[in-house]
Amino acid sequence: MSWQDDAGRDLVRSFGERMAMFVRGEGAYLWDDAGRRYLDFLGGIAVNSLGHAHPVFVEALARQAATLTHVSNYFATPPQLQLAATLKRLAGTGERGRVYFGNSGAEANEAAFKLARLHGRESGRPRILTLENAFHGRTMGTLALTGKPAMQEPFSPMVPGVEHIPVTIEALEAALDDTVAALVVEPIQGEAGVVELPEGYLAAARELTSAHGVLLIVDEIQTGAGRTGAWFGFQHAGITPDAITVAKGIGGGFPIGALITFGDASELFFPGSHGSTFGGNALGTAVAGAVLGEIERAGLVANAAARGAQIRDAIADIHSPLVTGCRGQGLLIGIALARPVAGAVVAAAQTHGLIVNAANPSTVRIAPPLTIGDDEIAEFVDLFQASLATATEALLLDDAADAAPAKVNA
Incomplete structure (x- = not known):
């Protein structure tokens, strides 16, 4: 039996399937039950202001x-x-x-x-x-x-x-x-x-x-x-x-x-x-x-303002047909997509070790800890660009499959 089986058997079905089993966190990072590290840019949906396991x-x-x-x-x-x-x-x-x-x-x-x-x-x-x-x-x-x-x-x-x-x-x-x-x-x-x-x-x-x-x-x-x-x-x-x-x-x-x-x-x-x-x-x-x-x-209110602007500028520099802009203030940011494929982008992000969220079908939401700095933002940009590329490739394959003529049986 796996943890997925346990969750499916024991937890009320008011949520979708759990996407991972996390066992430890530190700062802006999470580790799953297989020991893999993830950059957490969702922060428990704007909850973990200081990140995970902050000494204070x-x-x-x-x-x-x-x-x-x-x-x-x-x-x-x-x-x-x-x-x-x-x-x-x-x-x-x-x-x-x-x-x-x-x-x-x-x-x-x-x-x-x-x-x-x-x-x-x-x-x-x-x-x-x-x-x-x-x-x-x-x-x-x-x-x-x-x-x-x-x-x-x-x-x-x-x-x-x-x-x-x-x-x-x-x-x-x-x-x-x-x-x-x-x-x-x-x-x-x-x-x-x-x-x-x-x-x-x-x-x-x-x-x-x-x-x-x-x-x-x-x-x-x-x-x-x-x-x-x-x-x-x-x-x-x-x-x-x-x-x-x-x-x-x-x-x-x-x-x-x-x-x-x-x-x-x-x-x-x-x-x-x-x-x-x-x-x-x-x-x-x-x-x-x-x-x-x-x-x-620690001056984290000001940090949220500065880092939010830094992230929005970085997203504006991403060249992807999927990204059309940003919304929000500080470190509550919605990344607008050209198509209703936020779920696919979020799934691709998880395969690259990045935790984000689909606020709606055409918006990826990020709400990282208020403690983030240059290193975490640089890593986020790299991982998010890779996630967009993976999602775009999958969507192109799907589009090609949909456009292919159906085979006619002789």
């Missing part, structure tokens, strides 16, 4: 595990309060900001959904707006927020009250009125193919939501923790939202999520209105605090 992560985990791991939310712990203060400072909430801790991005967005409902209940506003092609999670609440009908269909009916609007300022102007409780938006639509919002969208959204008394909730699950070259994606637009959700990179590989509120939105929750047994436990908050501390100490 390991030390914080071991130190806190030897001291205190969990006491429930009836009590406070030092790492919980320290992380809350750090997140407020980095997000710029001011004194009135508050933090709710969960265990994942979906949990953070469920809390945001409840925040929107509380605001709507107080003000008689039944509607919540999100964007077409948005992705906010796979729980029933966050799936309702997710603007992907194909993902929703097997689980219909959805939680009511959510509307998905086109990603234009004009559509937002038409949809917003005094019946809307909240607008939930990603600064970059990662699962849609690393698609940036139209120029000026967040600034317009802030102006329009403020005019109508609507909460602006920014989903920073994939864009937060320095990923885009700012601590949070909304900061590129120079706005102040009413709430943001964070997860993925803040824990650097440890499962943790959070809802961070600003201003009046901080007063909506009341005792008993929401909770999570493991949310904000001492172990998770200690690790996340250490990860954010190292990102800040």
Whole structure:
């Protein structure tokens, strides 16, 4: 029996077949069960901010595990309060900001959904707006927020009250009125193919939501923790939202999520209105605090901005009929393809020892650790060019086979 057999027998089939069995990681590299090394430019889908087995992560985990791991939310712990203060400072909430801790991005967005409902209940506003092609999670609440009908269909009916609007300022102007409780938006639509919002969208959204008394909730699950070259994606637009959700990179590989509120939105929750047994436990908050501390100490937000520009310039110099451009900011990058063959490119990349991801059929997504430097980028470019060549050759063979005349039996 192989590990593939074990996975096929024992794991729920909500995922596709596992592509490899990884047994060890260090920095930007992974090793599989056969001892082969891979350059990891997916980073657990924008999770491993410091890469694999970073000493700061390991030390914080071991130190806190030897001291205190969990006491429930009836009590406070030092790492919980320290992380809350750090997140407020980095997000710029001011004194009135508050933090709710969960265990994942979906949990953070469920809390945001409840925040929107509380605001709507107080003000008689039944509607919540999100964007077409948005992705906010796979729980029933966050799936309702997710603007992907194909993902929703097997689980219909959805939680009511959510509307998905086109990603234009004009559509937002038409949809917003005094019946809307909240607008939930990603600064970059990662699962849609690393698609940036139209120029000026967040600034317009802030102006329009403020005019109508609507909460602006920014989903920073994939864009937060320095990923885009700012601590949070909304900061590129120079706005102040009413709430943001964070997860993925803040824990650097440890499962943790959070809802961070600003201003009046901080007063909506009341005792008993929401909770999570493991949310904000001492172990998770200690690790996340250490990860954010190292990102800040090592200047990794600036590194994400600089290295992202470096990668985009390098991709622009690749001469391949498959590559048509790049999208994204910092180290969240979507490489646009001329044909819907991202799956083939990703498979070819794995044969060359490179881990990337197909965000959609025509986009290859990369989200490497924020720690990468010149050597890893040079290796990525070489491996990605080889992957494109392999995929192109296979596609040409397929095209030739499709174009060949069918044999006629005599």
